Amino acid sequence: MPASSIFIPSPEPNVRLKLFVARPPTDDPVPTIIFNHGSTGRGVNKAVYSRRWCPSHMQDYFTQRGWMVVFPQRRGRGGSEGVYGEGLAADGSGYSCQPDIALAGFERAVADIDAVMAHLKTRKDVDFGRIAIGGASRGGILSIAYAGMRPESLVGAVNFNGGWLGRACPSHETVNPLIFKRGAANKAPTIWLHGSYDQYYRIAHCRRNFDGFVAAGGKGTFNAAPMGHSLLFKPLLWRKHLDAFMQRLEA
Template structure:
């Protein structure tokens, strides 16, 4: 099951040392492309009327998410409950993982339900004051793998989510290729200002199964749709369910992942630019888009792609949002040359950008990213470099998932854009 990014080992006992970010997680529908299916055969037994309401309220079906970007689906049916224990059915699945399903009996310890699983792992569940359920999944060695919030009263979605296909100029065996694009639309009618938000890499690039995982950030989408923006997450060739081969600068032996050498890395960057060209041709023709109010944004490789692409098309965008942008990790010998050269391309964009970087980033130290910003400014670029502290237990590369950290800065940036 997908690991909660950036978590260190946290001990679980009778009263669990819950991660500090847990209170900031919100109940929401899963955005997994596959649905969890509870194991069959259970019989739901209504709680004894004499059972205290606080305990009886555990009974029933709980649903939600518990992985980064809400890509896993979680269901728990608490079928029988007493003062001391509960019998439940559990299911969790994501597009990349074998489904976890199990029937189990958990013991109540205070406000927590501790549920040992047959694998040696365990669930720890805790009720919130508002009635929702905090969910955590722990490895046998007491390391937290997954956390989220389940609910019996799923809140209305703040947006409409859909998946579309984007035409491209390429064919494979005579068949036109298309790109997948995840679309988050506000509930009010358009046309809308639009954010085109670009995904990053897949870690070291040595896990081919990860290439097929469609990437979007519900946190980014919810922030911008709340402001009335249409948010588009295109998947470049070979990523998610897009057609074609993913080829953005790999080593000669692709099993070794991304190349640190400048020539293949920069060739891979140009391939990403070609994909973004196809996306933008489509976006500019959409009737629901206000082409006079467009933002380019992205995370990691998508962040640096956004900076450079805006520099190549300075007349097209109102602004750029760069989360932890970089093309190759700073452990690569040529990283400073590669990343600075691409950031300098953004200098041709004469409106302010916002660069959001986090401490404890395993790919880009703040000193490396500041040097890239200095190269950008020296080439004529405008915009503030913000070094932010991620929530406790998380790393800075996942900053886009933490709107409480960057929301005020983004509000200030958007307000500045509207004033111009």
């Protein structure tokens, strides 16, 4: 069944977020995962902002397991209202490498996920004891960090090729580990699925991010696959790992 779309209030007055929601065929409360999109490449092509993000194979993956999956489109993205502003440079040159600007963009994304969580708490079809979070690229790092920032709310986090700044920014070596470590406060399980040939994040950088997360107290498993940044779209490379992780959440 294709995902349906709804609008919910955003953190900004008179601005609504668009959500795509796919659920299994039952009226009972079900476990739910929020699955987050990434960036727009370099951040200079505004035509990309309007593209909706709700991959059908991920809808099927979760709903076939009995989970509802929610794909938030953050402000200014995918049909959501407002201006897209997750760390863009003021001169229009795309994403800024300045840590303060990048981190402000991250905090803006966190506020949008807070709005999604507030919406889920109003729904009778959500099992509030089993809400997880996941995503790809910026959505992956956002999910790991958010789970630690809101540790009482989430039972696990899924990270595909996560990172906030790519290696074109020298500051990615400080910004990405800093954000990931925010996730360590949640002792729930996490899974990190990375491509060994990712064009944005070298696998050694990703592994250091994971090791720093674990050293700070986080719990998780790290898996590398012979793929680039589009690993999410190659289920044969990750399905057995994610199956095992989901079984832990469902136990």
